[in-house]
Amino acid sequence: MKVKHGECKVPGCGKAHYSRGYCKRHYTQVSRHDRTTPERERGKARLCKAPGCTRTDCNGDYCRKHARQIKVHGRLTPEREHQHHAPICSYPGCKNPHRAKGLCSKHYGREHRLKS
Numbered sequence: 001m002k003v004k005h006g007e008c009k010v011p012g013c014g015k016a017h018y019s020r021g022y023c024k025r026h027y028t029q030v031s032r033h034d035r036t037t038p039e040r041e042r043g044k045a046r047l048c049k050a051p052g053c054t055r056t057d058c059n060g061d062y063c064r065k066h067a068r069q070i071k072v073h074g075r076l077t078p079e080r081e082h083q084h085h086a087p088i089c090s091y092p093g094c095k096n097p098h099r100a101k102g103l104c105s106k107h108y109g110r111e112h113r114l115k116s
C-alpha cells in the first residue's frame with residue numbers, strides 16, 4: 001500500500017502525521033489500546049462522550065456502561081474514582097458503606113426496586 005509522506009498510515013484516514021506513522025488520534029488509540037479502534041473509522045457507531053472512553057455501543061451520547069452510570073448516579077463515575085475512594089455510597093451526600101454498584105444498601109435497594 002502506498003502511504004503518502006506526512007499522512008496517517010491508517011487506511012482512509014488521511015490526517016496529518018503525528019507520531020510513529022499515525023495521526024494524533026490514531027497514535028493515541030494505538031498507544032492506549034495497542035491497536036486502532038476501527039469502529040470510529042466506519043462512522044457507523046458513535047463514540048461515547050465520556051472522557052477517555054472508546055466504547056461505541058452508544059445509546060444516545062454515552063456507551064451502555066456510562067449511560068447506566070448517568071442513570072444510576074446522575075453523573076459519570078470514572079473508574080479511578082471507584083478505585084481510589086473509600087468504598088462508600090456514591091449517592092450525592094451519602095456516606096454509607098458501599099454495598100453494590102457504587103451504592104449503599106439503602107440506595108442500592110432503592111435503585112433495584114425502581115428498575116425491576
Ligand SMILES: [Zn+2]
Pocket residue numbers: 008009010013014015022023024025026
Ligand atoms: Zn489517522
Ligand SMILES: [Zn+2]
Pocket residue numbers: 048049050053054055062063064065066
Ligand atoms: Zn463510555
Ligand SMILES: [Zn+2]
Pocket residue numbers: 089090091094095096103104105106107108
Ligand atoms: Zn447511599
